[in-house]
Structure formats: C-alpha cells, structure tokens
Amino acid sequence: MDLAVIALSARPLAASAARAGLAVLSLDLFADLDTCAHAARCVRVHKKNGYAFDGDDLIQALASLSPPGLPVVLGGGFEHDTALMSRVGVRNPILGNMAETVRVVKDPLALAALCGHLRIPFPEVTLDAPSGALSGAALLERRIGGWGGQHIRRRAPDETGPPQEGHYLQREVAGVPYSLLLLSNGREVRVVGASRQWTDPSDDQPFRFGGVAGPVALPHGHGAEILAAATKIATVCGLVGLVSFDLLLAPEAWWLLEVNPRPGASLEIFDVDPMPPLLALHLAACGGKLPPSLPAPRDVSAAAILYADRQIIVPQGEWPAEAKDRTAPGAVIPQGAPVCTIHARGPSVDAARAKLAAGLDAMRRHLGLPETGTPQ
Incomplete structure (x- = not known):
C-alpha cells in the first residue's frame, strides 16, 4: 500500500491514484463500487451529524488497516474539524496542508483580514449581530468550514441577531x-x-x-x-x-x-x-517540486451531482456509462442525499452540459425518477 486517501467521498482521489499507478487505502462515507474498484482497500467510515465523519471510527479504521507512518492525503470533510486532522497526523503523516494552516x-475573520492586507476583494464578514455597514445589508449565513453549499442560507430581513454557533455572516x-x-x-x-x-x-x-x-x-x-x-x-x-x-x-x-x-x-x-x-x-x-508547465485539456469536462428527490432503493441493472459512485442494488438512498456523479465531455461548456443533462435524465430513468432537463 502506497498511501491512504480520506474524504467524505474519496472516489476522485482514489481514481487519480489508480491513474498514477498507486495502491491506496480509501476511507470515506460511502465505499461505493467505483471507489472500491480504484483502491487496494476500500472502507466505509461511520458518519454523524448528517455528512461528517465519526472521528473515533475513522481513527480506529486508519489504525487497524494502515501501518504507522503510511502517508495520508485528505480531501473534503476536515475543514470544520481540524482537531480530527491533528488526530490523523499523529500516526500518519499528512501530505498536504497541516491543521494549523487549514x-x-x-x-x-482571518481570511478577511488577510484579503484586506493584500487588497483582495472579499465580502465583509462577522461573527456577531450585523452592525454598521452590514446592518440592513443582504446577508448569507455560512458554516465555518462548510462544504458543498448545503450549509449556506439567506438571512431574512428581520433577522438581526448573531449567527448560530459555528457559523458566520457574509455580505451577499x-x-x-x-x-x-x-x-x-x-x-x-x-x-x-x-x-x-x-x-x-x-x-x-x-x-x-x-x-x-x-x-x-x-x-x-x-x-x-x-x-x-x-x-x-x-x-x-x-x-x-x-x-x-x-x-x-x-x-x-x-x-x-x-x-x-x-x-x-x-x-x-x-x-x-x-x-x-x-x-x-x-x-x-x-515535496517542493512543481512541473515546468501543465498541459491544457483538449475538451471541456463536466460533472454534476444527482440528488434523490425522494427515498430511493437502488434497482437491479446496469447504470448509465456516464454515472460514477455506483451503489449496490438494494441500497437505500434517503431523500436529499447524493445518488451519484454524472460525467461528460464536449468541445465547449454548453456542449458538455448538454451531455450532462442527457446523462442525468438517463440515470433518473434508471431510478424511476422524473426527468428534469438541463442543470441550471
């Protein structure tokens, strides 16, 4: 085993590792069929509080399945829990940015201050009740370290108090x-x-x-x-x-x-x-090494998430070729959860997104869901 990859969904990391000829231990919340196909060992970690790692289960799995010192690459899922990053790094060196940097x-507030110092445009933020320039402004409430946009909501005009704990306000x-x-x-x-x-x-x-x-x-x-x-x-x-x-x-x-x-x-x-x-x-x-340059892909690649409109029991049969993150037949996917990722390529963004729409509709037909058309 060359390294471990850990993310809420580790399939893209595992696929890239396989493309590089690396044998990896994959730890994520899904252990879907595609991730397992790319990894030398693929394990599903327990989740808590929606889509977040059960830290104790993750550490136990990593300790049980990897030798001490096996390098780890971390994907999404740790930004709001840098203490869990530190626990991972005690036994397995992290190849990437350390918990303190993250x-x-x-x-x-730190990013806002840095952007102000570097003269980089960044919408005003606060951890307190809006006042001054933010009083009466259109505001978004975001979770610190949130991912995927699910954590963002638009504040109502009559909401004048501070954000809930672990969240911040940002001018929209x-x-x-x-x-x-x-x-x-x-x-x-x-x-x-x-x-x-x-x-x-x-x-x-x-x-x-x-x-x-x-x-x-x-x-x-x-x-x-x-x-x-x-x-x-x-x-x-x-x-x-x-x-x-x-x-x-x-x-x-x-x-x-x-x-x-x-x-x-x-x-x-x-x-x-x-x-x-x-x-x-x-x-x-x-390790400090960068290539002299990087090539540009020949086409536009696109990926879109299909979410479950209702609870789904995955049926028998072949999934459309464009679908990744395949789940075994009989698995139950709750309403609102991600079902899979659809991939497409084309000579332009519009062409790639048109193929995405066709792939999404093909997957919806496979699942018995109504078709919706081109993603917005």
Whole structure:
C-alpha cells in the first residue's frame, strides 16, 4: 500500500491514484463500487451529524488497516474539524496542508483580514449581530468550514441577531460562481485550470452544489488579477499541493469567497489526458517540486451531482456509462442525499452540459425518477 486517501467521498482521489499507478487505502462515507474498484482497500467510515465523519471510527479504521507512518492525503470533510486532522497526523503523516494552516484559511475573520492586507476583494464578514455597514445589508449565513453549499442560507430581513454557533455572516454579492485550481509548493504556483460552477437548489438548501465544468477562461478581463491574488494567498500562507479558490465574477467586479486548501470538487474534471495524474502532482508539490508547465485539456469536462428527490432503493441493472459512485442494488438512498456523479465531455461548456443533462435524465430513468432537463 502506497498511501491512504480520506474524504467524505474519496472516489476522485482514489481514481487519480489508480491513474498514477498507486495502491491506496480509501476511507470515506460511502465505499461505493467505483471507489472500491480504484483502491487496494476500500472502507466505509461511520458518519454523524448528517455528512461528517465519526472521528473515533475513522481513527480506529486508519489504525487497524494502515501501518504507522503510511502517508495520508485528505480531501473534503476536515475543514470544520481540524482537531480530527491533528488526530490523523499523529500516526500518519499528512501530505498536504497541516491543521494549523487549514484552521487559519478557513477562519472567516482571518481570511478577511488577510484579503484586506493584500487588497483582495472579499465580502465583509462577522461573527456577531450585523452592525454598521452590514446592518440592513443582504446577508448569507455560512458554516465555518462548510462544504458543498448545503450549509449556506439567506438571512431574512428581520433577522438581526448573531449567527448560530459555528457559523458566520457574509455580505451577499451578485455574480457567477467560478473556481480556480492551483498547484503550489508554498513558494510558487502552477495553474491547473479555472472552472464554472452552478447550484442545484432544493427548498431547504438554496445554494446546494450542482456541478462544475472546465477548463474555462475567467471572463470580464479579471483573469490576471485573480491569478495574482490567488498566488499571493498561496505563497503568503505557504499552501502546498492542490488548492482551489471559490470566486464570484460580475462584469464590473469579482470577489474571493473561500480558499479550499486541499483537492476539491474540480479535481476530477481536470484529472484527464493529457494532464498528468493530479494526485501524483499533488504529492510532488508537497515535496517542493512543481512541473515546468501543465498541459491544457483538449475538451471541456463536466460533472454534476444527482440528488434523490425522494427515498430511493437502488434497482437491479446496469447504470448509465456516464454515472460514477455506483451503489449496490438494494441500497437505500434517503431523500436529499447524493445518488451519484454524472460525467461528460464536449468541445465547449454548453456542449458538455448538454451531455450532462442527457446523462442525468438517463440515470433518473434508471431510478424511476422524473426527468428534469438541463442543470441550471
């Protein structure tokens, strides 16, 4: 075994590892058939509080199944629980950003202060009841270290108190969501690519992550300024490996919303030929090595999440070829939970998203769900 990969959903990391010829232990909340196909050993970790690790079960699984000193790469699921990161790192060295670094860049007040110092546009935030410039402003309430957009809600105008514990308030700004994925060794960076993101809102989760497509050009002439800003943050904070920056872009302005100091949602759309395996590049960057340059993919790749409109019992039969994260027949998927990821490629974002829509509808037919059409 070469290393362990741990994330709420580890399939993209395990797939990249397999592409790099690495044998991995995969620990996540699903242990779906595709993840198990890519990993030397694949284990499902107990969850708690919705979609979060049961830390004790994770540590027990890691201790039981890996030798001391086996390196670990962490994906999503630790930003709100850096204490769990530290517990992992006691026995297994983390190849990526350490808990102390993650704690700083996921602290909204610390990130706001850093952006102010570096003159990077960042919407105002507070941990207290809104006052001053935020009083009467349109506000979002976000969980510190949250992921996937499920944790974000829009505050009602008559809500004047502080956010709930573990959350913060951020001024709502208008724009189109993008993400920039970089490879960093702490001193310099290489651009992997920018991607366009969109939401798949539900009644109680209006900002739920829907999908991503890339590579794309950052519009409105903001590209050079955004790259300069992301490079400053990566080097000032000493970030290593694959890191991504969530952005909102409008014709007249742009804003940084979050820094994700680990491999993120756009990993799998860029981990395609002729790009070298991104997990291998991540490991090299953590050791200080960056390639002279990175190739651009020939086509646009896209991925979208299919969520369960109602409770689903997975039927017998072959899944559509575009679907990943396959679950065994008979498994029960609760309403609102992610069912699978649909992949597509095309010569443009519009072409890739049209194929995504067809793939989503094919999967919905397989599950007996109504078809909905192109994702927004």
